[in-house]
Amino acid sequence: MPTYTYMTRCDGCGECVDICPSDIMHIDPIHRRSYNIEPNFCWECYACVKACPQHAIDVRGYADFAPLGARVRVRREEARGTISWKIRYRDGRLKEFTFPIRTTPWGSIKPPADYAPADADALVSPLLAHEPDALMVAALPMLPPLESEQVTP
Template structure:
């Protein structure tokens, strides 16, 4: 669901430009408003939507999610520590979702250099490097073996 900008709400602050990981949010030099230069390359991370102080950026919904191109409103509520999503369907139904903001303090994530070099034997497993220790769990959940699949 690529993003788009409501030009009447945008004040050209550039928060979306600074946070966009794919560098597709730009400021129009003539009108001093943000716009998505390449919606097809949008990572759909919605960082720009959440960062916009004017709530000028929305998400175009896919047909299976928000029929007939209706937009999806995303609101970051810092004071409540929540991200809210609101979808309005053509028939008037409204669906709302709320999730806690789960960000970590800047610098709290250890860099890769702080971990030991992974063991070469780990290449033959489904685990990522340093799992499950780095996740601070004893073991990762697994599915029971299927009787239909013979490996």
């Protein structure tokens, strides 16, 4: 579902234009307010919603988490280290929930060249490259093999 802007809240700062990965958020040259020029191409990435300092952009949510007609508001609160979601249903009910921002500091992720090359035995492993070391854990939880996969001596 595409984004839409509350014109009374938008101050035309252009933060949404700068961050939109599909380049569909534009500033109206007459009214100096943002708008989505091509709603069908919206990725629903919520980048513009999170970046808007005026909280002027909402998204109509998908039916998998918000029923038809519900409005979805996402607010990134860096000072608190959270992302808050607010869903307003057509009947007026409101549901709110908050999650921690789980991102790493910019530049803290090592490039692939800094890792040792994987050995040939790793190709048959269910783990991804450099797991669990790159995740900084001793081991990953694994499901036991199915009975049909167990080898009997």
